[in-house]
Amino acid sequence: MTRPGRVLRSAGRALFGRRARLRWVHLVLGGALLMPFWLVGTVVVGPLTDASNFFAGSLALQFGAYAVALPLTAVAGLFPMARPLSVVVARTLCGVPGERLADGQARTRAARVRTAGWFTLHLGVGALISGASLALPPFAVGLILSPVFPGVRDYLGVPHDAWWSVLLVAAGTGMLLALAAVSAATGALLARQAPVLLGPTPADRLAAAERRATELAERNRLARELHDSVGHALSAVTLQAGAARKVLESGRAADVEFVREALAAIEETTRRTVGELDAVLGLLRQDGDGDGRLDGPTLAALEGLLSRSGVAVTLHTKGTLTAVAAPVSREAYRIVQEGLSNALRHAGASPVTLWIAAGDEELEIRMENPVPDRAPVRRPGGGRGLRGVAERAALLGGQAAAGPDDGVWRLSARLPLAGRR
Structure with a gap:
């Protein structure tokens, strides 16, 4: 295999390989766990905005609720049981070696604070990746299909000519690749931080x-x-x-x-x-x-x-x-x-x-x-x-x-x- 072929194969494995897919599942799971805290945030932020529907409201409502959910997530991460649950998920989905993570509940203050930091990072970043995974692929697929399906083209309101067709296909493909790249990079970031935040403290080692x-x-x-x-x-x-x-x-x-x-x-x-x-x-x-x-x-x-x-x-x-x-x-x-x-x-x-x-x-x-x-x-x-x-x-x-x-x-x-x- 030529060098460009090896590079493409390595890139494809990094973006769509089994490890990348498991880490994407890990991020989506974090986004799902954030939902209860996000709903509480919508109740707090909703009266301060003009949105009549919490799920179809303005960006101010969405990100306001997100900002309220993060501190609530940190508080939940302080509970002792948060660490063993996080460790099990990180070992299974992030590909972190088990010996680098701590066993048992977080008993000391330092261990609880570090676990709260991990819990907040996992759920916060996971919510962003989950939102992008829900919203971006349909739009990108629509751009790719618009040169072939007039109904899609009319719905998106894009012109119909050869140059636009090439541009829309390239844009849709680029969006999907960018989502995969961001997801893989974010998963790798969490995998590197897991031993730091979920690893044993000096008290755990003692x-x-x-x-x-x-x-x-x-x-x-x-x-x-x-x-x-x-x-x-x-x-x-x-x-x-x-x-x-x-x-x-x-x-x-x-x-x-x-x-x-x-x-x-x-x-x-x-x-x-x-x-x-x-x-x-x-x-x-x-x-x-x-x-x-x-x-x-x-x-x-x-x-x-x-x-x-x-x-x-x-x-x-x-x-x-x-x-x-x-x-x-x-x-x-x-x-x-x-x-x-x-x-x-x-x-x-x-x-x-x-x-x-x-x-x-x-x-x-x-x-x-x-x-x-x-x-x-x-x-x-x-x-x-x-x-x-x-x-x-x-x-x-x-x-x-x-x-x-x-x-x-x-x-x-x-x-x-x-x-x-």
Whole structure:
């Protein structure tokens, strides 16, 4: 294709392409939305003019009503719902990328003022383009057809000769092209202004960042729940299954009862873990209609956790553990669970000593087990359990630490009893 052909094709696409047509629809929609405000303007301006018919009145009445309608449009644009409606229409018809426009209602003063500016610009300019689209095409088509139809020529009162015929056809065609060009240019102008007036304000960006931070914190919390629950279950099941396998391989009939107890512990552990897994997955599947709270086990269920942990635990308590607030009690349960999982993974069946003391201001947890003779097998990338323990304590305003100390692996945590999730 030659260069002039490409230029004509590009010009035709710019004036009559799909984007130009959608933007013209956007402008006409703005003109339609202005009509109620324009009618109110005619009621205000009508008594000040000599027009007997509001719709066929003078230009003074038409533009006077238009001038009254614009401030009313600006006031309507201040309502919070004006922005989401405008954003939906601009995304669909103006071809503005969605990420450049704000989501949700306009809550701040700056956002409402900018939305009012967009609403006024859209409806005001749209009314002018709509009026031109209604009035100009019939007149332009009449000029084009006047050399062929004498009735049209007589109605318009134009002379009949060759030069006038060419001039009228050219004038009518030029009017239609000019209307298309003005409509496309106006639509492009609105598309450029949409991100400026409908884009997110600094307050919107801050609110979006806070939402993302909240969502990330929730995802991390759920990841810790899954890690602690499933990780502990797998560690306990692995240990119990290994012990049962060794007993079966030994062929000693007297140890059948031990195998039965091991299998029962595996069954109970997996059943409990599946229930906890269902709870977490159910929370993930919520579509925003839940309260986002995961009611996990608390210290009231500690005895059951220790009995099926797969390791001998000596428990020392001080204070009333059942009186600890639920948020703190849930985190304390998970910290103990992770401590047991860590002991199972790295120290096998070595006994664990657990101290839990509920004071007036804080809950103290301390776990100890012998350090194994051989170094523990490290997983690729390292484990997440002890990091999760520290995160749980930090969320409550407390602190946690873990590490070897004089031949003993010690995990300790202090949780303020006034801490909240």
